[in-house]
Amino acid sequence: MxxxxxxxxxxxxxxxxxxxxxxxxxxxxxxxxxxxxxxxxxxxxxxxxxxxxxxxxxxxxxxxxxxxxxxxxxxxxxxxxxxxxxxxxxxxxxxxxxxxxxxxxxxxxxxxxxxxxxxxxxxxxxxxxxxxxxxxxxxxxxxxxxxxxxxxxxxxxxxxxxxxxxxxxxxxxxxxxxxxxxxxxxxxxxxxxxxxxxxxxxxxxxxxxxxxxxxxxxxxxxxxxxxxxxxxxxxxxxxxxxxxxxxxxxxxxxxxPSYTVSNTLDFNKSYRIKQTKEYIHVEFKHPLRTISNGVIGEGIQWLKHFCNFHVTKDYNCSEPKSDLQSRMIKHSIPHEQAVGMMTAVVLEDAVFLEDEFEGIPMMAVVTAGTGNAVDITNKSNTGAIQTVGTINIFLFIDAHFSDGALVNGIMSATEAKVKALQDLKIKDSQSNTIATGTSTDSILLGLTQQGEKTPYAGSGTIVGKGIGQIVYSATKKAVKKYLQRVHEEQWL
CATH class of the missing domain: 3.40.50.300 (P-loop containing nucleotide triphosphate hydrolases)
Known part of the structure; x- marks a missing residue:
């Protein structure tokens, strides 16, 4: 025209x-x-x-x-x-x-x-x-x-x-x-x-x-x-x-901007943890680059607060996001800067694991329940499983990941979780086959973004192997705690 x-x-x-x-x-x-x-x-x-x-x-x-x-x-x-x-x-x-x-x-x-x-x-x-x-x-x-x-x-x-x-x-x-x-x-x-x-x-x-x-x-x-x-x-x-x-x-x-922010962190002193019967709250001094499927804070973001809230075994809410926001407001946690998850697992059984792999500090927080463990590959699982249980994983790493490496990191952590369930012989109750997870698993990776940027974090990398080892160990310990508690409750 x-x-x-x-x-x-x-x-x-x-x-x-x-x-x-x-x-x-x-x-x-x-x-x-x-x-x-x-x-x-x-x-x-x-x-x-x-x-x-x-x-x-x-x-x-x-x-x-x-x-x-x-x-x-x-x-x-x-x-x-x-x-x-x-x-x-x-x-x-x-x-x-x-x-x-x-x-x-x-x-x-x-x-x-x-x-x-x-x-x-x-x-x-x-x-x-x-x-x-x-x-x-x-x-x-x-x-x-x-x-x-x-x-x-x-x-x-x-x-x-x-x-x-x-x-x-x-x-x-x-x-x-x-x-x-x-x-x-x-x-x-x-x-x-x-x-x-x-x-x-x-x-x-x-x-x-x-x-x-x-x-x-x-x-x-x-x-x-x-x-x-x-x-x-x-x-x-x-x-x-x-x-x-x-x-x-x-x-x-x-x-x-052309200027750079020089916030060199001592990773082991950069966070604090509060644990009660109601919630676990990990707070970092500076925002981390995160990837998560949490109820709050999903996707890739920059966040400082990481929370796992306890809910009852019969918890049923049509608006879990709003509910979680209300819980955070009650405890003065800014939900706009947070990842939030929920679990019916007793929070006293949470596993906190710190380690270092080839000079890369990591810290994992895992709560685990396997009451709704599922084998995602089994065709017989056509409906939602209502039994309470979930595996929630927080993993914090003192490293600098590209967005692609964040996705790699999630894959590495998931592989490690599945291996832990396999070695513990956790089964899908419907198919009686080895479970690959639970129907409500949540995961969070948080990076300080310090140091040289790495584009990969898969199983063929040092940091990927570190992710695998710490997630495997923490998940295995958390599931064992859960199984022990279930066993003790059955005898009461």
Missing amino acids: INLKGISGGYAQPPTINRLDLQINKGEFFTLLGPNGSGKTTLFKLITGQLLISEGGVYIDGKNIATLSKIEKAKLMAVLTQENKVAFDYTVEEIVSLGRYPHQKGILKNLTKKDLAVIEEVMELTYISDFRKTAFRRMSGGEKQRVLLAKALAQEPEILLLDEPTNHLDIKHVFQMLDLLKKRQEKFGLTVFAILHDLNVASLYADRIAFLHNGNILEVGDVGILRKEDQLKKVYDVELKSRAHPTLPKPQLIMT
């Missing part, structure tokens, strides 16, 4: 924008990214006619916009910039009504019923109806921006050009604005060409992205190009780490 063919122009010599080519498709949300000084706003002004094009042209559906009248341009496209100044002291409704000017006919340019309906609709869409009689100059920067968006939408354009339109908006109104534009894009085929400075917001809303670097298009593509960390480094000259959004198939960028 929009074709920029070899355009040049700008304030400087040589021109800021030099023979640039770019195509924007009809009905897409296209975002231009680049640092300050890269030429984004200059390019925007060349497209909108605020600056003269010295070479090349801008074409919309094959027509050079230089041949279009102002009214024709206004019917075709609307512009929203980061500037929100208005020369006259208009009310909100008066400013929005200016957006209907290109569609009005005759000398007097009176508003028709359709004009009034469109004005009302866009004010509702942009949440400014209550301000209709308010003087524009009395509004906040964010409110003004929403008024100017309503004015642009009142034009009913085919193309909407946005120059960093969210600069004056708080997070709520940024998402309100962009959600609105995405809906208009999908419903009416609106073409959006936006300059955005927030890479993460651009990733969430753009269909395609272009990097502008020193006045030239460096690369054009879908949001997947935001995964190219080397390219991002070239464009922005800072370290950026690309990560997956937790719920959307979109990358998100994490900024990495």
